[in-house]
Amino acid sequence: MTFSPLTIALLAILVLLGIGLYGLLAVRNLIKIVIVLQILGKSALLALIAAGNASGQINLGQSLALTVIVADTVVAAIGLALAVQVRRQLGTLDARELGKLRG
C-alpha cells in the first residue's frame, strides 16, 4: 500500500465519519445534531475531492462536491429553522424528551 498524501486524506475521511457516527449516537440537542450532520457532510465532501484527485479528474470531483455543499447547507438551514420552531412550540431541544411526545 503506497503511503501517499492521499492515504492521509483517506484516513481523515474515515476518522471524520467515525466521529460523526459517534456524534449521532451520543448527542441529544437538536442544534448539535445539525452540527454533527455538517461534520458528516464534510467527510463526504473530502471523499469526493480525494476520489477526483486519485482518478485524475479533479474537475469532476469539484462539480460533484459543489452539489454536496449546496445540499448540506440547505439541510442545515432547514434543520435550524425546525429547531427554532421546536424550541418555540414545545419548549425543549432535547431529542429524548421530544421522543416522548404524544398526539
Added chain:
Amino acid sequence: MMILYGCLTLGMVACAMLAIRSSRLVVSSLWLAALSALLAVLIYLLGAARVAVIELSVGAGLVTVLLVFAVGIAGDEAAAQKPLVPRLLSWGLGLVVLALLGWFVLPLVAAPSPASQPSLASLLWEGRALDVLIQVVLIFCGVLGVLGLLASAVPVEAAKREQALPALEDGPESGPIAEQGRMQP
C-alpha cells in the same frame, strides 16, 4: 508535504471532537468553523482550488452565521446530559465501523495520475447541467422552507392565545383540550 497533511488531519479531528464535546453551542459552532477552514486548506492542497474557496465561504462563513443566529433565538443551554446510548457502546461501534471501512478502502488508494480534462465551468454547465438545475431548485425550496417554518411562529402563537382565552371565561368545559376529549367516541 506529508507532515502538512498529517497536521491538517489531526487538526480536523481535534476540531470535530471539540465541536461535539463542548457544552456551549456557540463554542461548538466556532469549532465547526475551524474544521471548515482546515478542510478548505486540505481540499486546496488536493488540487480543487475553486471548491476550497466555496467551502471556506459557505462552511466557515454561512453555516456558522446560521448556527449562531439559531442559537441566539433558541437559547444556549446544551446541558451535559447523559447520552441514551452507553458511551462505551457508541465509542466502540464508531471504532469498529471505522476499522472495517478502513480495511476495505485503504488498499484501494493508488498514486494520483493527472490527465487532461475540461475546465470546471464547462463541466458544470454542460456535463452536469441537471445537477446545477436541481441545486437551484433545492436552494429555492430551502428558502421557502425556512420562510415557512419561521413565519408560522407568530400566527400560531396568536391563535393559541385566542384559543386559551375562552377557557378563562367559560371554565374547564370548553377550550381545545376539552373539545378533544369530547370527540373521542
Added chain:
Amino acid sequence: MAGYLALAVIFVPWLGALAVWWAGDERRLAQHALAMVFALVTAVLSLLLLPLVSADTVLTLPAGRYFGDFTFVLDGLGVFLAIIAAGIGALAVIFSVDYMEGEAQLGRYYSLILLFIGAMIGLVLTDSLLLLFFFWEITAFCSYALISFHNDDPKAVSGGIRALIVTQVGGAGLLAGALAIYGLFGSFQIGQFLAQARVLPPEALRLMAFGFLIAAAAKSAQVPFHTWLPDAMEAPTPVTALIHAATMVNAGVYLLARFYPAFAPVPGWKLAVVVVGVVSAVLAAVMAAVTTDIKRVLAYSTISQLGYMVYAIGAGGVFASQFHLMSHAVFKALLFLGAGAVIHALGTRDLRQMGGLGRKMPFVRVVFVIGGLALAGLPILNGFWSKELVLETGLSGGPLWAYALMLFCAGLTALYTFRLVWLVFYGPRQGDQAVHDAPLAMRVSLTVLALGTLTTWLVAGPFGAMLKRSLPFHTLDVVSTGQLVLTILTSWSTWLALSVVALGLGAWWGRGRLIAVVVRLRFLARAAAADFGFAWLNAAIVRAVRSVSEGLSVAQTGQLNWNVLGIAGGLAIVLALLLWGG
C-alpha cells in the same frame, strides 16, 4: 405488439382503479360506469391475446443486476387464466352495480377489484419468479382489503386478517423457493428453470418442490391451510365470486401446474400433492354437507373442487386439472353470484331462513340449478366433462385408494349440492322476509355465466391444443373435443361416477328413511362443524403472530440515538459479513 398488449391488459385495470378513485365517492354513477367500462375493456383485451399465444417471451424489461429481467410470456396456461380473471372480473363488476347499490365507499371497492384483476393477470402472464411473487402479494393484499371491506364489522375485519396471515405463510414458502432458484441459477426466469431443473442437486429441488406446495396449498385453501376461505365469506358476494372462487384461489393450482415438469421427478412430491388434494376434497365435502350458511357451503365446495384439481395434477393430468379449473371458475362464480342475488333479496345468509324461494325468484332458481347440476357433475354441463376427465386421469395416473375416495367425494358433492338447492329454493318457506327477483344487472352476469356453464366444455379440444403447443416443458395428452366426449361416454368409470352421483341424490331424497344412519354419523357432523380442529390450529397461528409483533414493537423506540445505533450496528454487521465472505 404482443408485448404492449400484455402490458395493456395489466395496466388498463390499474388505470381504471385510479380513475374510479379519482372520480370520488360523490359521483356514484360515474364510479359504476367507469368500473364497468374498464373491466369490460380489460376483458376484451384479454380475448385479443388468444391469437398471440406462443411459447416465446414477448416482452423483456431489464431491471438491473439483482432483480433480473421482468419478462412476460403469453403461453396457453397464462392467457387462459388471464381471460378467466378479466372475464369473470367484468361480470362481477356488472353484478356489483346492483349488489352494491346504496353502499358507501364505492371508490375503495371498485379500485381494489380493478387492482386485483390487473395483478392477477400479471401473475399468470409473467415469466419472472420475482415479478410473480410481487403480483402474488398484491392479490393477497387486495383480498384482505376486500374481505374487510365493511370495516366497521369486527367479523369482517378479523376474517380479513386471518386470511392475510394464513396466505402469507404460503407467500413465505413461495419466496423461499424463489430465492433458492435464484441462488442456484442466478436468474429468476421460470422458463430457464424448467429447462434445467434436472441439473439441480436433489435436496435443493426437494426444498423448492415442497416450498411451492405449501405456497400453493395456502393460496388455494387446501388442508391444512383451508380455514381462511370460509372466514373470507364476510366479503361482499361479487368479491367472493371473483377472488375466492374463480381467480385468486386458482393461483395455487396455477403454480403447481406451471412448475409440474420440474417437480414431478422429486420422490414423494406427487404423492404429497395427491394426498393434499384428496384430504381437502373429502373433508371439505363433509363440512359442506352440515353447514347452514349459504356462502360457507359454497366455500367448502370450492375447497373440495380445488382438491380435485390438485389431485389431478398429482396424478399427472395437468390438462385435466386446467380443464376442471375452467369449468369450476364459471359454474362456481355462477353459484356465488346466484347466492348473492338471494342474499341481496333476503338480507341473510342463513339457510334455515330460506326455503321455497323458487316461486318468488324463478330466474335465480333456474341459473342456480344449472350451476348446481354442473357442480354435482350431471351430463351435458361443463362440470360433468371436466370432473370425469379428472377422475379418469386419476385412475390411470394415481393410486387406487385415492380414486375410490374421490369417487365417494363425487357422491358427497351431489349430496350437499342438492341439499343446498333444496334448502334455498324448494321446500317450505321458513323465514318471512319480503322477496324480489334479481334486478337487471345481476341478471346479465348470471345469464352469461349460465350460458358459459352450458358451453365451455365445447372448447376443450382447441384449449388442449393451445396448451400443448405453447408449453414446451409439459407433456400433455390432449385430444379434440369429439374424442374427449367419446372417451368419457364410453368409459366404465364415467358410469360408475354417475351412479355414485345418483346415490348421492337419492340419499338426500330419501333422508327421512336414512335417519338411523344420520343419527349414528352425528359425531361426524359435530366434528365437521368444528372444522375438524383446523380452526383451532389457525387461530393459534394468528395468536402467535400477534404476540410476536407486539413483542417486537419494543425495538421501535422513536429515539434518534437508538435508531442511529441500529443503523451503525447494521452497517458494522454488513461490513463484517463482506469481510468474512471475501
